[in-house]
Amino acid sequence: MSRYELRFSGAGGQGLITAGIIMAKAASIYEGKQAVQSQSYGPEARGGASKSEVIISDGPIDYPKVTKCDALLAMTQEAADKYSSDLKEGGVLLTDSEFVLRPPKGNFKHVAFPIMTTAKEEVGREIVANIVAFGAMVALTGQVSRENAEKAVLSSVPEAFLELNKKAFTLGYEKALAASA
């Protein structure tokens, strides 16, 4: 049975838990697959490195945590160092090129672009960096369609910020495709 494991990591407060929830929601509510989301909890979730894990499958998911990571997002150097050891051979790593200056080495695909800067300068708000990253992860992992992913974003954010998030999602999606081409 297909089992696809993703981890969204970065600094506490960057919205990566939300990004993970939206990915799982896209898969389980809109894509018709099954998904489980879990996250770091307690002191570590409030500063320092933080992570959100998502398992996606066509069938029932037993173990709800990552065993071997298929796709990892690391927004910071600390997250990249802490969470990349179980990245699968042939997996994919997405990093923010301005914050992860020493990306982990391994037999996996590495894609990088300035995620925070894209949010700040092209979308206009740094706070949507998590949605830029989410759009990029959707493009790189192919687990949910672009359309369903966008629906999941739009159903998860306040109405006043729909356009902002839509733009963030689109830019992230397209930049990841361009960066991995």
Next chain:
Amino acid sequence: MAKKVAFIQGNEAAAHGAIYAGCNFFAGYPITPSTEVAEVMSLELPKTGGKFIQMEDEIGAMAALIGASLGGAKVLTSTSGPGLSLKQENIGYACIAEVPCVIVNVMRGGPSTGMPTGPSQSDIMCAKWGTHGDHPAICLVPASVQELFEETVRAFSLAEKYRTPVMIMPDEIVAHMRERVVFPEPGEIEVINRTAPSVPPEQYKPYDTSFGDVPPLAAFGSGYKFHVTGLNKMQDGFPTTKAAIVQAEEERQVRKVEANKADIMKWEEYLIDDAEIVIVAYGSTSRSARYAVNAAREQGIKAGLFRPITFWPFPEERLLEISRKTKAFITPEMSLGQCNGVVKGCIEGNAPVYGIYHVDGEPVSPDEILNKMKEVK
């Protein structure tokens, strides 16, 4: 019409399950990692005309539950580890006074403050023996967000049907993970309410066994007056020390659950039929175990999973039956052998029972279970 679905956390599902079951009173004292149950109840209960009270402490919350339930409400509290310890005196009171109530206890590391944010399964014996004296115990241990919703509904029905406290005990992993929940339509899951008295107030006795082991319960304020106490009591609710009555009443209280085990027990068997190694695991650990069983089968190891959904009363007769053709049992658990002891206690030495114990705030991984299977094969 398409059913309502949502992608929510286990704790949120427990709260929505309570609302579905008709819960209209919540009293609690917030504690990690169960707080979201109280949070959702505080938002949802006012919408349905129910009452939410944040009490001064856990035992006060339990006292409020008893009072509200005797007033006819369907009642819930939620807590974790240290809070469960603090509630115990009044849980015993609810047992002897036979007051329906539901307690969500999200298991975190202990004893005492322990590891507030770490998952655990070490309250399982506390669910049975936490309060002193002989008393009935019902404890449900769901393993998914959907199951947590559904078992919370069932917890209410069991509490009402048997006039006794029911505990629902997800570990922190089940309580905090998010999964899709399909909300059942009203009426789709059976909701049982307590039996109201069929006699007029002047003939009513709160522990009238002529109606069976579970006497009808009148609501205070409905014209029925009766005495409630934590002392051993007679049929009219007043205290007694008469040996024959105390003996009979104590036995009846325990019998309410023991004689109805078949109705209360629930478990899942996965690939048990030809299994040589049987994993006994519940809650999130059963999900590691299922993963490991599948991996073992791919490697030619005949493994199976026995997953209690009701932990108390424990499905001991069925496990004894399985043990007659099992070479070895393994109990992975986030406690130091509590489940292992229970399994050993019911299989009459028919097979060795190996344990894998984590109390470090980490789940038991599928690899650990698989490695143990290879070791004992």
